[in-house]
Amino acid sequence: MNLRQLPALNALRVFEAAARHESFSRAADELFVTHGAVSHQIRALEDELGTPLFLREGKRVRLTDVGCRYAKDVRAALISLADATREVREGQRARRLVVSSVSSFSARWITPRIGRFIERYPQIDLELLSTNVLTDFTRDDVDVGIRFGTGPYSDLHVEALLDEVSFPVCAPTFNGGALPKTPAELAACPRLLRSDDQMWRPWFQAAGLAGVPEPRRGVLYQDSSNLLQATIDGQGIAMVRRSIASHELTTGRLVRLFEIDAPSASSYWFVCPPPLLASARVQAFRAWLMEEVASYRAQITARP
Missing domain, CATH: 3.40.190.10 (Periplasmic binding protein-like II)
Incomplete structure (x- = not known):
């Protein structure tokens, strides 16, 4: 058979639903279309096939003998198509x-x-x-x-x-290349902030400077990538997690200040x-x- 002579797949789906429910209204609800759209599709399919598939009895419909036989074959074909589609999708997943x-x-x-x-x-x-x-x-x-x-x-x-662990980093060109030489000098430097972290105080405690507070002013960065970019651009010194800064440290875009780690929980x-x-x-x-x-x-x- 020439496959181009087959009815449209959408019409067959509408017919299968209407035949299963023997109701255009319930088929419309299942397919999220209007009652009129179902009626139009069924009428067009009947015209294409040259035979009635439903008997209209007022607001009720029931399958003709031809419609009943055709519904069984259409349902089997659609189930087979659905199974084949599922297997392909599962293979892709x-x-x-x-x-x-x-x-x-x-x-x-x-x-x-x-x-x-x-x-x-x-x-x-x-x-x-x-x-x-x-x-x-x-x-x-x-x-x-x-x-x-x-x-x-x-x-x-x-x-x-x-x-x-966390530690301070900055661009090698920060402050014209005159980088802090002691942890205490960091307290007076512009320090960049993460809005959801309190990372500076634990590091200063590890450095033996427990009295240095968290910075209270400056830009708050929600995202670590933005924080690192600002640091690379020389805008200040950032307290960063080692894993986040490792690539920039390896490439030399950032340098680490002091061999002091603040452990993370x-x-x-x-x-x-x-x-x-x-x-x-x-x-x-x-x-x-x-x-x-x-x-x-x-x-x-x-x-x-």
């Missing part, structure tokens, strides 16, 4: 890996390294979600999360990735729903991520 991460970590730690994952696993379609909203795996279409917090996280597979964690852990795409990402973490740890051990 098996190749798609959705990873949710804190925005700053995604931009500053994952992105500079992710090319190696893409080269190794070209068959995986990776989607990186950069968000500071905690992923709800029961609701969100996410395979893996990288969380920054104190852990643990119930009902999830959880593995520790990285501990974190929060760490980075690899999390995913237990049923997804065994999937090939999650196993591939986990293996790559653990390799990158091991390499990063070796680098910071060799080069503080």
Whole structure:
């Protein structure tokens, strides 16, 4: 049969719903269209086929014998088409890996390294979600999360990735290259701020200067990437987490001031729903991520 002679798929969907309900109104409700649209589609289909499919009895309709036989065949064909479509979609989803991460970590730690994952696993379609909203795996279409917090996280597979410390950084050209020589000098320097962090006081305490307060004035940055860019541009000195600044320190766009760390109560964690852990795409990402973490740890051990 010439497939171009088939009725329009939309008309067949409308007919199948109307035949199943034996009601144009209920079919219209199911398909989110008007009663008139269903009636028009059915009438056009009957004209195309050259035979009535429904008997109209006032406001009620019922299938003719031809309509009843045709409805069974159409329903079987649509079910077969739906099954084939589902199999294709499931195959596509098996190749798609959705990873949710804190925005700053995604931009500053994952992105500079992710090319190696893409080269190794070209068959995986990776989607990186950069968000500071905690992923709800029961609701969100996410395979893996990288969380920054104190852990643990119930009902999830959880593995520790990285501990974190903070320290001050600035551009090498800050203040004309005349950088502070002692921690005490930092108190008088322009210090850049994160709106949701209290990171300066713990560092000064670690440096033996417990009386230095948090800065009270200046621009508040919601996003660590914007904070780092302002620091690179020489606008001041920022207190940053090591993982967020590592790429800029390696490239020389930023320099670290003093070998003093302020420890963080929060760490980075690899999390995913237990049923997804065994999937090939999650196993591939986990293996790559653990390799990158091991390499990063070796680098910071060799080069503080």
